[in-house]
Amino acid sequence: MTKRSPRIADIGALATFLASDAGCTITGTWVNATAGMFPS
Numbered sequence: 001m002t003k004r005s006p007r008i009a010d011i012g013a014l015a016t017f018l019a020s021d022a023g024c025t026i027t028g029t030w031v032n033a034t035a036g037m038f039p040s
Contacts, residue, residue, distance in 0.1 A: 010033065
């Protein structure tokens, strides 16, 4: 778990990476972008 929750910009950066040529080899996987935080 990280010391802060993900910001909207963090999720946007992840989406941008996955949609780019750099992320072309990542297919059919679950990307956990919760920083280890789940609602209880």
